[in-house]
Amino acid sequence: MPWREFADWCRAEQGVVQGWIERGYLPTIKFGKHRMVNVAALIDQLKEGEV
Incomplete structure (x- = not known):
């Protein structure tokens, strides 16, 4: 997501x-000059208690 x-x-x-x-x-992931938040990775981090 942007x-x-x-x-x-x-x-x-x-x-x-x-x-x-x-x-x-x-x-985040960078596509060219656009930065996107990796929501799937964020959800995984929250489930694992890393955040």
């Missing part, structure tokens, strides 16, 4: 989500 769309989805400010990405709190 990171800006993820921010809207979880009702967080885009700057906050961008900070989470920069700090490595959210698993």
Whole structure:
């Protein structure tokens, strides 16, 4: 999911989500110049208690 769309989805400010990405709190994938939040990996991390 595009990171800006993820921010809207979880009702967080885009700057906050961008900070989470920069700090490595959210698993992301980069496609060219686009950064996507890997929601499936995030769900797996939450289930395992890593977050």
